[in-house]
Amino acid sequence: SYVLTQPPSVSVAPGKTARFTCAGRNIGGKSVHWYQQKPGQAPVLVIYYDIDRPSGIPERFSGSNSGNTATLTISRVEAGDEADYYCQVWDSFSDHWVFGGGTKLTVL
Amino acid sequence: EVQLVESGGGLVQPGGSLRLSCAASGFTLSSYWMSWVRQAPGKGLEWVANIKQDGSEKYYVDSVKGRFTISRDNAKNSLYLQMNSLRAEDTAVYFCTRGAQLSGHAFDIWGQGTMVTVSS
Numbered sequence: 001s002y003v004l005t006q007p008p009s010v011s012v013a014p015g016k017t018a019r020f021t022c023a024g025r026n027i028g029g030k031s032v033h034w035y036q037q038k039p040g041q042a043p044v045l046v047i048y049y050d051i052d053r054p055s056g057i058p059e060r061f062s063g064s065n066s067g068n069t070a071t072l073t074i075s076r077v078e079a080g081d082e083a084d085y086y087c088q089v090w091d092s093f094s095d096h097w098v099f100g101g102g103t104k105l106t107v108l
Numbered sequence: 109e110v111q112l113v114e115s116g117g118g119l120v121q122p123g124g125s126l127r128l129s130c131a132a133s134g135f136t137l138s139s140y141w142m143s144w145v146r147q148a149p150g151k152g153l154e155w156v157a158n159i160k161q162d163g164s165e166k167y168y169v170d171s172v173k174g175r176f177t178i179s180r181d182n183a184k185n186s187l188y189l190q191m192n193s194l195r196a197e198d199t200a201v202y203f204c205t206r207g208a209q210l211s212g213h214a215f216d217i218w219g220q221g222t223m224v225t226v227s228s
Binding site for chain 1: 143145152153154155158167169170203208211212213214215216218219220221
């Protein structure tokens with residue numbers, strides 16, 4: 001089965017840039033979606049199709065995808081960005097949606 | 109307002125059954141793939157099952173195949189998850205989600221979740 005690997009945690013100071021990686025075999029050939037989940041809340045879609053932002057998501061959120069790694073980038077990080085971030089792809093071989101294990105963002 | 113509201117969670121003994129419901133409002137359910145996603149306490153997200161707009165295709169994560177059944181009633185704007193032979197490891201918050209075709213079927217709308225606890 002297809003596996004997505006995310007680092008467990010990322011720490012960054014306010015105003016700096018946070019990068020979240022999502023590793024998967026040839027993930028560059030898949031469409032990657034990213035979700036933000038704050039404690040006690042349902043996840044929110046922040047990036048779809050690798051790079052697109054839903055309406056209402058700040059331009060500070062951006063994505064990229066190439067080779068074996070997809071990346072979510074948050075520029076000018078704010079305290080309110082503290083959350084868990086999950087990547088997701090559709091594995092057409094198994095007909096399964098797959099989530100990464102998630103990365104916890106701590107704003108120092 | 110576009111909204112998904114889950115119900116039906118609760119405490120159930122191992123081996124028992126539970127049926128979750130998800131009421132959709134503010135959009136036409138029949139236009140979307142729908143999924144159930146769960147999250148065990150303190151753990152990450154796990155996709156459970158999805159169903160095509162007309163119910164003709166259904167897919168399940170291996171750990172629930174043969175035990176869970178996803179279904180929908182578009183006329184009632186409702187999604188369901190019948191869970192049988194429940195195990196302790198099925199304990200989780202279960203979210204109902206909508207797959208937006210224009211977004212690569214990314215899950216653009218989520219319910220607030222309903223808690224399922226499997227314990228004796």
